[in-house]
Amino acid sequence: MMNAAFRPFRLVILLFLPALSWAQTGSDDFxxxxxxxxxxxxxxxxxxxxxxxxxxxxxxxxxxxxxxxxxxxxxxxxxxxxxxxxxxxxxxxxxxxxxxxxxxxxxxxxxxxxxxxxxxxxxxxxxxxPVPTEDFFLLKKVPHGQVREQWYHSTVTDKWRRAFVYTPPGYDANPKKRYPVLYLLHGAGENERGWSLQGHVNAILDNLIAEGKAKPMIVVMDNGYATAKGDTPAATNTPNDMMKRAATLEQVYMKDILPTMETAYRIQPGRENRAMAGLSMGGLQTMLIGMNHTELFSHYGFFSGAIFGNMLAEPKTAFNGVFADAKAFNNKVKLLWFGAGSEEKQFVTMATDTRKKLADLGIQSTYYESPGTFHEWHTWRRCFREFAPLLFK
Known part of the structure; x- marks a missing residue:
């Protein structure tokens, strides 16, 4: 575990109404x-x-x-x-x-x-x-984890920040047990509430854990916007502004988020127990932060990741040469996972191009395509359902 002063937290349980579903009793049955x-x-x-x-x-x-x-x-x-x-x-x-x-x-x-x-x-x-054929993201009669609201003061931004933290079923009942952790990032224009409120990540994980398909884990969902003390905020979502924001967020993760969370929660130490994933802008941040710190993370997920071509213009030298030795990278990184909705063509292309550049170097990756969905939460719910069972195996 990393050393940091314990930060107090407040506990909240986020409840979600299940999506309506009904028999096909008539097209005018609103x-x-x-x-x-x-x-x-x-x-x-x-x-x-x-x-x-x-x-x-x-x-x-x-x-x-x-x-x-x-x-x-x-x-x-x-x-x-x-x-x-x-x-x-x-x-x-x-x-x-x-x-x-x-x-x-x-x-x-x-x-x-x-x-x-x-x-x-x-x-x-x-x-x-409603999605009559899918219920993986709905609350079911299974053991439930909790989503906690965690406040901490950032040394980088000199401001209070908030994360939502999912703890798996049985977390409080087993005070000596430690868990692996997934750092999960949201997209542009959203915030740290997105994965739990819009994404129903707690229900998805509860169901996967109950089915024996995913390992119990802690999920940290922090805010993807960060401005260093004294700096002007990057106000737009252009590639340059998103990359500037990610550079500051990297410092927040290294100096604030990881030390705070891994002191306040019972997280297993070691890179093999640490993953990072994100959607859209969060996918870009996962690439920029995660590939700079393979000494800290072993599993990565990019859901409709905004991975711009210039980031891998020279794949062998990108991110200080992390991809230069494919054998060493494949041995070190246990999962490099890409997903997108079939109808969000731009992001399908980004994932395809990125995977090809890496494959040409011998880097292994996995791809999933959500049928019939766009740049939207159902794509990312499905991505998370496919991604989570592969973690920490």
Whole structure:
């Protein structure tokens, strides 16, 4: 374990409503979404994944609805009824979780009927579309772990930071047992809540552990944004800004996150018990931080990783030559895992190109492609389901 002063933490348990599912009783059988706020009638979802939306705005002259990948890329015009409600139907939404919002006379607003999640750099409405053929991310009657809220003061940023930490079932009942750890990073525009709230990572792991498919582990989900004390924040999500942010975050991990977490939690020592993975921007950060520190990590996952070509323009010399000796790298790194949704073509290409450059050097890796999904949470839920069972074997 690394030495650091113990930081107090508060315990919270994050609960998730299961996604609605119902028999195919009729295409017009609309029901309120599981992600609605209490007693909200809209939005409603049909068995064929159509979504009815309604916003009461009697004084508005134009209302549209728009959303993230897999929901509604282009704005859809809503129609005003005699009661001042604006109504519309999304023809078919993709499976799983999606962000969306209304545009009221040119102003973006959230849906008061839906819960809000941190996405696109702000609290944003979200909707959970049922997936009748998949329940791996839903709460089941199995032993459950906990998600704890951990605050600590960063020596790099000189600010308080927050992480959410998953501890597996039985963690408190076995005070002498130690566990391997996965450091799991979110994407651009999201924060440390994403993997537990939108990703349901605790339910996925609970189910995998109960089925004997994954080892019990601790998962640290920290914030992917960091600005060194006295610096100006990298305000955009351009490749240069994301790489600048990752360089600062690397220092936060080395000086703050690892020492704090591995003192506050019963984590097994040694690189063989330490993994790092992330989605999109978090995949880029996993590459930039992880490949600079193979002495600390042995398993890596890149879910729709934003791995830009110039990062591996010269693969043999990249990251201080970590890939130069393929045999040594393959012996040291136990898992180099890539995943993407089949419909997010840019990220499929990034993963394919990266794996080819590494394969040409003799570096081994694994790839998974989520069928029919985009740059969205259902892709990353599926990625995590495939990735987690391979850790710490």
């Amino acid at each position: 029901r309120p979404a599981a992600s609605n706020v209490l007693n909200a009638e809209f939005p409603k979802i049909a068995a064929d994944s159509r979504v009815q939306l309604r916003l009461k705005a009697p004084d508005a002259t134009k209302v549209q609805v728009q959303g993230g990948d897999g929901f509604r890329k282009e704005p859809l015009d809503l129609v005003k009824d005699a009661d001042g409600n604006w109504n519309g139907t999304i023809p078919s939404a993709g499976p799983g979780f999606h962000y969306y919002w209304f545009i009221v006379d040119g102003v973006r607003v959230n849906d008061p009927g839906s819960d809000a999640y941190f996405g696109y750099g702000r609290p944003t409405s979200g909707i959970e579309i």
